Amino acid sequence: MRQMIATDWHTHILPGLDDGSRDPQESLAMLQSIASQGVSAAVLTPHFYPQNESPGRFLERRETARFRLEKAIAGRADEGIDLPVRILGAEVYYFDELGGMDAEELSALCIGDTRILMVEMPMDPWDHRVFACLEKLIYQRKIQPLVAHIDRYYRAVKDKEALDALIGEGLLVQLNASAFQGQLSRRKAIRWIQDGRVHRIGSDCHNMRDRKPELSGAIEVIRRQFGEEALAMYFAGVEGQIDG
Numbered sequence: 243m244r245q246m247i248a249t250d251w252h253t254h255i256l257p258g259l260d261d262g263s264r265d266p267q268e269s270l271a272m273l274q275s276i277a278s279q280g281v282s283a284a285v286l287t288p289h290f291y292p293q294n295e296s297p298g299r300f301l302e303r304r305e306t307a308r309f310r311l312e313k314a315i316a317g318r319a320d321e322g323i324d325l326p327v328r329i330l331g332a333e334v335y336y337f338d339e340l341g342g343m344d345a346e347e348l349s350a351l352c353i354g355d356t357r358i359l360m361v362e363m364p365m366d367p368w369d370h371r372v373f374a375c376l377e378k379l380i381y382q383r384k385i386q387p388l389v390a391h392i393d394r395y396y397r398a399v400k401d402k403e404a405l406d407a408l409i410g411e412g413l414l415v416q417l418n419a420s421a422f423q424g425q426l427s428r429r430k431a432i433r434w435i436q437d438g439r440v441h442r443i444g445s446d447c448h449n450m451r452d453r454k455p456e457l458s459g460a461i462e463v464i465r466r467q468f469g470e471e472a473l474a475m476y477f478a479g480v481e482g483q484i485d486g
C-alpha cells in the first residue's frame with residue numbers, strides 16, 4: 243500500500259462525550275481503521291453546543307475523555323499497534339455571539355495549537371448575521387473558522403459571493419468524505435472543489451457501525467481527479483497551518 247501523510251480533519255473518536263464513540267474500545271477500533279487507510283493523524287472534534295453547556299464544562303469533559311482514550315492506548319502499548327496522532331479540537335455549534343467568546347476559551351476550542359476553529363453551521367440559509375459573525379472571528383479575534391461538512395449546506399449558502407469573499411479572507415471549508423459516495427453527491431463535491439470552496443476533508447466518523455471512518459473512497463477520487471498535490475492539501479497536517 244502507498245504510504246502517505248494525511249490527516250482526518252473531522253472525527254468523533256473521543257469516548258463517551260457526544261453521539262460519537264461510546265467507549266475507549268470503540269475509539270481504538272476507529273483509530274485503527276483510520277491508520278489502516280494510510281492516514282497518520284486524526285483531529286478529535288467532539289460536538290460542543292454552547293447553548294447547552296459552558297465552554298469550561300465542555301473542556302473539562304473533553305479532558306476526561308482524552309485521558310480515558312490515552313489510558314486505553316497506553317494499556318495496549320506492548321501490542322505495537324500503529325495509531326494516528328491525535329489532535330484535540332471541537333465542533334462548535336454556531337451561535338450569533340460566537341465572536342464574543344472569552345479569548346482563552348476560544349483558543350482552547352481551536353484545533354491543536356492553531357487558531358483554526360471548527361464551526362457547525364445552522365441548516366437555515368446563512369443570513370447577514372452569520373457572515374458578520376464569521377467576519378468578526380477572522381478580523382477581530384484572529385480566528386480562522388473551519389466550516390464543518392459543507393456538503394450539508396450547499397443550499398443554505400445562498401450568497402456564494404459572500405462565501406467566496408470570506409474564503410479570500412481566510413475562512414476554511416471542510417467536506418465530509420461521504421460526499422464522494424453516490425454519483426450526484428460526488429459530482430457536487432467535485433464542483434465545490436473545482437470552485438475553490440473546499441480546503442480540508444474529514445470522515446466525520448462517529449462509530450464503527452453506521453458512521454465508520456471511511457476515507458479511502460474520497461482519497462481515491464481526489465487522487466484520480468486532482469492529483470497527489472491536491473490530495474496532500476485536502477488532508478494536510480495540522481502543524482504549521484496558521485500562526486497566532
Ligand SMILES: [Fe+2]
Pocket residue numbers: 252253254333390446
Ligand atoms: Fe461532526
